[in-house]
Amino acid sequence: MAQPSVKLTYFDGKGRAELARLLFTYGGLPFVDERVPHADFPTLKPTLPLGQLPVLEVDGTVYAQSTAIARYAAKLAGLCPSDPVEALKADMFSCTLSDLEGPFVDIMFKTKDETEKAEKIKTFVEETVPKSFGALEKLVQGKFILGDKLSFADLQFFDVVENKLKWGIPTFSMGAFPKLAAVVANVKAEPKIAAYLSKQ
């Protein structure tokens, strides 16, 4: 299969695009990393398939939805397990992380009152995340979630912890989840990821 021509378009931030950037980078897949100034978005919005970013242009056709884009990048990067049960495990992990997105977005971007925000952060950190991460901790099979072999779920987990939780809640600690913390460290140490992070 010929290498497709790929352009990822998002705002100049990590947000919903960074996982795809990490996946393309890990896969050594060249892509145009287009960053749109917020001021240009109103003009761009009506041209987008769902009126939102990120979008991915593949050989001239534009596609939306960050999860779909990340899955495509993961396939190209060889990070989707070919064994259906291994893929099921990775998807189960991934969907559990996606479930955290709603409450996180609500706290970070929709809750304006500072007292209410602090209360929601407390519940999120002390109840919501431990419930999910406590369950996920038990699923980690080795150096990575599925054992020795890296999958998209590892990069998604890294993105959620480093670029979302620690960004939004700087006091967030992985101390109670040693296996998951090791997954984050092991992803960070992957040579292509380490090289990418060192340039940020």
Ligand SMILES: N[C@@H](CCC(=O)N[C@@H](CS)C(=O)NCC(=O)O)C(=O)O
């Ligand atoms: N489910 C979509 C949500 C996309 C989304 O909410 N994008 C935001 C930026 S992170 C956006 O484009 N907001 C501007 C708007 O909706 O007008 C995805 O995951 O790609």
